[in-house]
Amino acid sequence: MKAIYLIGFMGSGKSSVLRLVAEKMAIPGLDTDQQIEQTTRQTIPEIFKSQGETVFREKETDTLMKMPKTDAVVATGGGIVESEVNRSWLKENVFVVYLHTSLAEIERRLGKDESRPLWKKHDKTALYERRMEKYRQTADSLIKTDGKSPEQVAEEIYQLIRKENTDMLGI
Numbered sequence: 001m002k003a004i005y006l007i008g009f010m011g012s013g014k015s016s017v018l019r020l021v022a023e024k025m026a027i028p029g030l031d032t033d034q035q036i037e038q039t040t041r042q043t044i045p046e047i048f049k050s051q052g053e054t055v056f057r058e059k060e061t062d063t064l065m066k067m068p069k070t071d072a073v074v075a076t077g078g079g080i081v082e083s084e085v086n087r088s089w090l091k092e093n094v095f096v097v098y099l100h101t102s103l104a105e106i107e108r109r110l111g112k113d114e115s116r117p118l119w120k121k122h123d124k125t126a127l128y129e130r131r132m133e134k135y136r137q138t139a140d141s142l143i144k145t146d147g148k149s150p151e152q153v154a155e156e157i158y159q160l161i162r163k164e165n166t167d168m169l170g171i
């Protein structure tokens with residue numbers, strides 16, 4: 001089975017839903033941000049602070065290229081779609097699910113979150129709108145998360161993948 005990759009804006013729930021989908025499907029769940037933190041032994045804010053966003057993006061691409069292409073579910077960082085190389089890799093190799101969440105809902109979820117350097121800093125509306133187009137371009141499927149619990153979102157992904165696989169087998 002093609003690996004399932006979750007993309008979407010910060011706070012769309014990729015990391016939370018990851019664990020639930022992995023459990024339901026009994027496959028490994030991996031998070032690119034967690035992998036980066038493990039290999040560098042630094043937190044994401046530390047990397048941004050000491051080396052800047054460009055270095056973080058290089059590490060993110062290196063990490064993505066080493067991720068499984070089959071039998072796994074992977075949560076990405078919200079900025080993974082900024083790079084053309086990353087977008088092409090995702091489109092070519094894996095099944096991509098875009099978790100779509102409105103900016104108002106994200107504001108409620110993240111509030112004054114301190115663990116996301118770009119959440120603190122940016123003009124959020126511009127960043128959100130610029131990225132939305134890229135999420136849509138890259139995704140095989142879209143799931144709306146507003147008003148749903150992580151468990152409900154995980155169940156939708158599970159049903160979607162089941163359907164994809166049975167359709168593919170012509171059952």
Ligand SMILES: Nc1ncnc2c1ncn2[C@@H]1O[C@H](COP(=O)(O)OP(=O)(O)O)[C@@H](O)[C@H]1O
Binds near residue numbers: 010
């Ligand atoms: N469906 C949801 N409904 C409400 N809150 C959620 C939902 N999904 C995630 N959250 C909360 O939003 C915050 C960010 O979730 P997270 O999984 O880290 O998102 P991401 O990895 O996409 O940035 C966390 O505090 C989490 O508990």
Ligand SMILES: O=C(O)C1=C[C@@H](OP(=O)(O)O)[C@@H](O)[C@H](O)C1
Binds near residue numbers: 080115
């Ligand atoms: O949107 C972004 O550029 C980022 C999102 C974060 O991941 P989440 O989407 O899991 O919050 C993390 O990769 C880093 O802070 C940069």
Ligand SMILES: [Mg+2]
Binds near residue numbers: 033
């Ligand atoms: Mg995350």
